[in-house]
Amino acid sequence: MTGKTRTICLGIESTAHTFAVSLVDEDGNILSDVRSTYVPPPGRGIHPRESAQHHSQVSPMVLREALAKAKISLKDVSAIAFSQGPGLGTCLRTGATVARALASYLGVPLVPVHHAIGHIELAALKTGASDPLTVLVSGGHTSIVAFSGGRWRVFGETEDITLGNLLDGFAREAGLPSPGGPTVERFAREGKRFIELPLTVKGNDVSYSGLLTAAIKKLKEGKYRIEDLCYSLQEVAFSALVEASERALAFLEKSELLLTGGVAANRRLQEMLRIVAKEHNARFLVVPLEYSGDCGAQIAWTGLLAYKAGVKVSIERSQVKPRWRLDSVPIPWR
Numbered sequence: 001m002t003g004k005t006r007t008i009c010l011g012i013e014s015t016a017h018t019f020a021v022s023l024v025d026e027d028g029n030i031l032s033d034v035r036s037t038y039v040p041p042p043g044r045g046i047h048p049r050e051s052a053q054h055h056s057q058v059s060p061m062v063l064r065e066a067l068a069k070a071k072i073s074l075k076d077v078s079a080i081a082f083s084q085g086p087g088l089g090t091c092l093r094t095g096a097t098v099a100r101a102l103a104s105y106l107g108v109p110l111v112p113v114h115h116a117i118g119h120i121e122l123a124a125l126k127t128g129a130s131d132p133l134t135v136l137v138s139g140g141h142t143s144i145v146a147f148s149g150g151r152w153r154v155f156g157e158t159e160d161i162t163l164g165n166l167l168d169g170f171a172r173e174a175g176l177p178s179p180g181g182p183t184v185e186r187f188a189r190e191g192k193r194f195i196e197l198p199l200t201v202k203g204n205d206v207s208y209s210g211l212l213t214a215a216i217k218k219l220k221e222g223k224y225r226i227e228d229l230c231y232s233l234q235e236v237a238f239s240a241l242v243e244a245s246e247r248a249l250a251f252l253e254k255s256e257l258l259l260t261g262g263v264a265a266n267r268r269l270q271e272m273l274r275i276v277a278k279e280h281n282a283r284f285l286v287v288p289l290e291y292s293g294d295c296g297a298q299i300a301w302t303g304l305l306a307y308k309a310g311v312k313v314s315i316e317r318s319q320v321k322p323r324w325r326l327d328s329v330p331i332p333w334r
């Protein structure tokens with residue numbers, strides 16, 4: 001134990017495009033949440049080395065600003081949490097290096113956090129969800145999960161690319177600005193005509209790669225309005241996910257349906273899931289917009305919960321886990 005009066009966790013996020021630092025206290029107050037995001041040039045995806053270079057360049061400024069905004073000095077920090085995975089190896093290593101240096105300099109525990117569990121715990125904190133069926137949709141995940149027997153269990157997921165990848169990939173082909181999700185949503189609002197595209201649900205999993213190929217093919221035919229393509233792409237992609245989510249909700253009889261991750265910002269997806277929740281007498285909860293995308297607060301808050309439950313890792317065993325599965329992580333604090 002440290003002699004600190006208030007438990008404060010500093011969390012570092014660096015799985016992909018965003019380097020972020022946040023400080024939270026044990027009452028769930030987010031004292032600061034500072035981010036810097038690498039934006040690839042138009043028409044290109046995230047380049048792992050360039051994104052990691054961005055992270056190492058901005059890390060001192062982001063760290064300093066997060067401490068200043070929280071009005072916290074490093075000596076008041078009880079634990080250092082970091083995104084151990086999953087994500088891009090180069091980016092994860094940059095954040096992990098900063099975290100190890102801080103933890104060993106301060107002599108405080110280093111706490112490994114699974115990035116996706118961060119999206120779930122932060123959404124639960126902000127919405128008050130206690131035992132939700134959770135739909136996690138982001139650049140790295142498309143998963144339908146619920147808590148059971150000490151872990152988040154997967155009741156449906158993508159078999160190939162994520163929903164975020166689908167929207168970003170389509171936007172890139174269409175020459176729309178990055179990130180693609182918000183742009184696709186904007187165009188989709190002006191869509192009028194539904195263009196037939198393939199919807200794939202296998203068991204309770206979705207599959208999006210065939211849909212992406214088909215949508216790009218239609219785009220290249222040059223016969224369709226971009227607004228109609230974006231509208232149709234969203235309708236088909238979201239319908240597949242909503243169908244799988246509804247089945248899981250009916251089966252598990254949860255009384256809360258929680259939507260989180262970067263794609264949770266999408267109003268049409270929210271609307272579709274809200275209808276499903278209502279039909280099954282479940283409360284529909286969605287992560288607030290400012291905490292939907294990758295941020296330090298998801299790592300700091302989950303890190304704080306984990307730290308209080310005794311989770312920590314030695315520097316020697318703190319290697320990053322680019323392919324860490326969400327359902328393999330024991331959750332002792334729930």
Ligand code: AMP
Nearest residue numbers: 138139164179181182262263266293294
């Ligand atoms: P994350 O990995 O959690 O930061 O989420 C990033 C993903 O969220 C990217 O694929 C974005 O395109 C996507 N995204 C952000 N805002 C929206 C939106 N309004 N509609 C759909 N996707 C979105």
Ligand code: MG
Nearest residue numbers: 138139140294
């Ligand atoms: Mg994410």
